[in-house]
Amino acid sequence: MKIYLYVLTLVFMLQVSASIRVYSQDKQGRSFHVQVLDEDTREGIQGVTLRSENGQIVRVTIENGYTDLVLGKEQLPFIFLVGHLGYREQELKIDLIPDTTLIVLLSKADNAIEEVVLSTGMYSLPKERATGSFTYIDQKEIAERPGMDLIARLEGVANGLQLVRNGIDDSYSVRIRGVSTIESNESPLIVLDGFVYEGELAHINPNDIQDITLLKDAAAASIWGARAGNGVIVIRTKKGHLHRQPILSANISSSIVDQPDFTYNRSWLPSREVMGFQKEMFEKGAYRETVHTVLPEYIELLIQRRDGLISDEEFSKKEALLQKADVLGEASKHLYRPAVSNQYAASLRGGSGFNSYYYSLAYHDSKEEVIGNSSSSILLNLSNEFALSPYISLSLNGGYSRQNVRPGGLKLTDLAVRGYGIQPYTRLLDENGNQLPFIRDLRVSYLQDNEQSELLDWYLYPLEERNLIQNRQMESQIKFDGKFEWRFLKSGRFNLLYQIVESSGQSITEYDKDSYFVRDMVNRFTQADYTRIIPHGGILESGTLSKTVSQTGRVQVNFDGAIAQKLRYHLYAGTDIRERKNAVSPSIRTYNYSPETLTGQRAFDYNTWYPARPSGSIMVSNPHANHQLFIDRYFSWFGNGAVSYEDKYVLSSSLRWDGSNLFGVKANQKGTLLASSGVSWDISKENFFSLDYLNLLKARVTYGSSGNVNTSVSHFPTISHTSGRAPTFLPYANVNSVGNPNLKWEKVKTLNLGLDFSFHNGFIRGSFEYYLKYANDLIGEAYFDPTTGINNDGLSVQGFKINYANMMTRGVDLNLDISSRIGRVSWSSKLLFSYTGNEITKYNTPEISNVTYYLNQRSVPPKEGVSKDIVYAYPWYGLSNENGLPLVKIDGDYSQDYTKWITTMEYDDLLVAGVNVAPYFGSVSTALSWRNVGFHFLIGGKFGHVFRRQSISSGNEYARLYHTDYYQRWQKPGDELLTNVPAATPYGVNIMYLPSAYLDAELLVESASYIQLQEVGLRYSNNRIFGHNTITVFASVRNLGILWAANEYNIHPEYHQATYAPKKRFNLGLNLSF
């Protein structure tokens, strides 16, 4: 593979030199460059048309405003009309063929509207001729947000897209226009340069991105067929262009994120309090003392005092030391730091009359907030296009990327004592700054006793351990694609495309022989006579190796043209074949590994039980031998047509058949036929329409279907073989599942109604869309008639899911752009607002005898008639005046019999507290610019959803569940008027369902609505500094904080269970192009 890459690179490099040479020869002839720039910003304008005097379009500028012209001396003087939507048209007269680039400056027309070309991945179309629902995001929104992943950069920028966070950390799932599946994948399909992309987004260089288009409704997405049900994100990367001087562009950017602040976490009590609980429990004999089972440090201290091993005086001194200790402070000091990430990127693009190219190289490195965690990646992208003849072109693109992640750092959670969690008084260093051993697995007295033996030192020093374990996760991806195009007749194009993507990933961990990991393992295996089963040497753990090869081929025929100038048509049809093979091989552990000589040892007796230290018996863990292979195959054919008449009426329609090996055995179920169609009517182009202030009014209606896949279910019957039993001893097989020959795609039908408008020459413009999605044949657990042979009290056997459930999603997307210009100050604001709601319309919820099932925080069982995102709660009746515990109502009477209350509660007694995903969300962004300087800010908000606030779990302080609400708890009669936090129950009193009667009550369900200042930024751009080179400098800050939140507890609703809230991110970048 590496050789292949090398050859590829060589070929590409040769191309560059060749093209430069061709270009310079051309220059001596009659060819020259034109660059069209914005008069104010001096930025190149793309899409400017150069028309001859008779109105015929001669050239259209590409990126950065470049194009080329070929003129013969005899044509001089030559007169052009240079024009672009949003700019004043200008006449250009050429008397002499210029030696260098001819610069044309265009001044902005008042209230400019930019022209947008949308890409569906299969073809591009101007926005005016689209009937479907698209969201277009240009590169600027993506490029200047370093250090973030690609999708996160779209938050607040892309209309209809929502990131749904889990409340615990930064991970999220993406929803475009809500959700339309119950059990299957919710995330949208990603299409990169016309091919379905299933790799890591980290393999895409953000600087290479030209633009991103979201396909939101059926007419837009249905061309991606059965996997487009969740919407499609189409990413286009930059390409070179013919006749273009090479441009080298370099980019450096950095981002710094503040160090985490652990005081955010309220599920915590300080050392003094926790030691109080521990002392009480100790006195009541709650800690079982054995020779070797680890106990928390304070308990050991109490034992020492009890056994008279230390004086009371010494005890008090040590106790005071622990009471003062704060593991959060220790962690902030020694384990965490501000995260820094740097990105360096360079690209070269240009083209001759024969070929064009875009090459880029990027290097990213980042140091995470956890000390020791870092990552780096290198991304190479080579794209080339050859004009073999006026009719034939060939493009060849290659890419290589490699990511190295080192997750070996030490986190706060790594300081947990086995069986006892994190002790708030844990110290890493003593008063003199020496490392303290961290007693994690075995009792300190047991370790002390072994100090004199032949065993290895058995202490763990966390800060040292961090440096003795090297963990690397490597992932690489190599990509190649080619596209052949043949233009025939006047309007026809024949395309042949092929892509192969190969990626592999593996995690390798090297444990030094001095690491605790190795010492501990050696000691555990050391026999009574001190012989060692595991040699005292390094250990190399090569994790599972996953290799994926995806191949796609496509044949496509396009016709694009016009009949009598008025009727334009665009038709295309093709077929697409795709395979993804994923092979996973097992992990391998090598003992006695020496990084110097690269030798190790694997020959062990894996089947013997050895006596182990401190007790029991132990086996050398058996090497895994199971390989896995997954093959996904897809085949489809598709056709799409759009006809527009006088740009007033557009009719579009598409048809696609998708087949896959994931589905039913019956041939007609292997695939599905998906169709869509749409119309649009530009009312403002009608003659009868004469409102001066309304420049555009276009109505759009589309309807169609797309699908979704669930790879976790199989249509094949499965069996497992077993050796035989008496009396015959014949080997036999169990039928695990008879399979489901009717398994099929989930189907999502979408109706989209849209209205595009523009007032006062584009001062206000925008779109309003309403959609309705009916998802059918959703996969879900189902009841079966026992006559089918499937039974488990009427509920399906686990894992037996069929297509039967339905849900409905509806919503509204509003997009409003306001832009104005006073003198040299231009101002533009963008308002995005979305509503989305869903309801499960058919689902067989199992008969659940106990309502606690619905309060499960991780997965709430789907239920007909309510949202998928529903949050239930118990009713709240306040605290008792007598004991400060919650009151409940049984048959209308107050009671404190929680068990009876909850076990007799019916589904209908539960309160619907809301949904946990925001039904309303939106953003406001504003950009101001004056000459070369720009300023922008982005404010985002989410509304109408709820989260469950955490609080104390009465009585579970003794089970290490802490919360600062403990200080607000009920302590004496009368407190119930002041607080809703129940009393703490004494040790040993465990009242069933008491904690959940409070924690799952409506009382703790808080509104999650909030508004956040997401980003503020400054930008300076100048292209007159060094000749015509462009320099751009930008600086921005993200996560500036919450401007308003509905909850009164200073809880960030997106991070309500997190140990720390997102910190400010400072971005800084510099971009140069020559």
Place this chain on the structure above:
Amino acid sequence: MKNCIKLMCFITLGICFCSCVDDFLNVKQDASIVTPNTIEDYNAILNNFSYLNGQTSHELGVIGSDEYILDDNAWRALPTPYMRNGYIWSSNVYEGLVSVDWNNGFERIKVANLVIENLEKMDNQDKNESEWNRIYGAAHFLRAIKYYELAQLFCETFKPEIASNQLGLPLRTESNVTSQYSRSSLLETYQFIIDDLLIAESHLPVNAITNLRPIKSSVYGLLAKTYLLMEEYEVAEAYANEVLKYHTELIDYNGIDLESISVNSLPFPEMGDGNKEILYFSSTTSLRNVHFSTFKADTNFLNLLEIGDLRRAIYFIDFNDNIIFGGSYTGGVNLFSGIALGEVYLIRAECRIRLERIQDGVDDLNFLRKHRFDHRHYIPLQTGSYLEAMEWLIRERRLELYLRGSRWEDLKRFNKEKQFAQTLERIVEGKKYTLPPNDPKWVWPLPDKAIELGGYEQN
């Protein structure tokens, strides 16, 4: 025009391409899943004897029959509602819970269907002819015997004159769980059983390495049982004769060492291994109603056993002040519910008596009795009266087929004839329950979930 031709070429190419698509899409997604596709796989599926030959659908029949009595404490201690309700023929048998008999029967029908449909799909060159035949036949036999068992519990007894209007069972012929079927007529159900058995007969071998696998004689035995139920006595007798062509040897109970019998040493071999009377081995679950811990032999039944009938000493064991049943051909606590030679003799005897060849019938009865009686006490039956012969036959069936799951269908069958009809009685907690002949409760209701989700007509 030229371009149009080119375009046509592309389309043609595309269509050719499409024809390969089926192969392209037939690949397994997860290669580590074991998908059955070879003869060995199907053989292994049918070798799952403890599953396929166990837990037969006989529980409700045993529960409702007059072969045992429970005292109030034992009755109250029964773990699931259907066991208590079934004992007193309550109208709400399952109380919303499942029917074990229904579930077990249809689960196995699903497996049989899976094997049958996949064997039929196999390419000819893959077929190992004799193995293919044997497995194909065995799967049909399995499906037939399950339908036979279910029909005895959930359908009325077969009445030839109205069978096409009597409710039968949903006849599922595919493993696809999403297909729906409605209830057939009882005639169709029996015809389905017979069709399956005829296919089984033509594919199964004469001998097998174990009586857990069906052979031709198993099929003949079941055909004889089926035709007997359908009152087609000539045909039933013919199939009984077919069995007796290959198998005639009954166990002579005189050869069993009575002294060695105890709870820990039951008289018959475990899993019927080597029991030459067994034409097809199958067994019920260890049903609590007749379990060692609960069981009390009905003294009325014990009194039926004449002096010298060895079945008294072999079937019944004194255990903890109780007399328990230890004579199961399973050699354990599970009841034998398969097909054994003794029954075949009884079928032929009944056919002959009913066909007015009373002496031939009585000879068959005597042949069987001779093997069950102490030779010193054996007196052959002698009669020329149809009624007397029938009464002997009914009594002999009750004794020979004691706790084999067939009493329920016999009671139902004989209830058709006034002179043999019987009313069952139970007394529980001082209350008397009766089940007179022709009471609709002779037919167990379909389980609630099946009615609800399958939309079947309830009995």
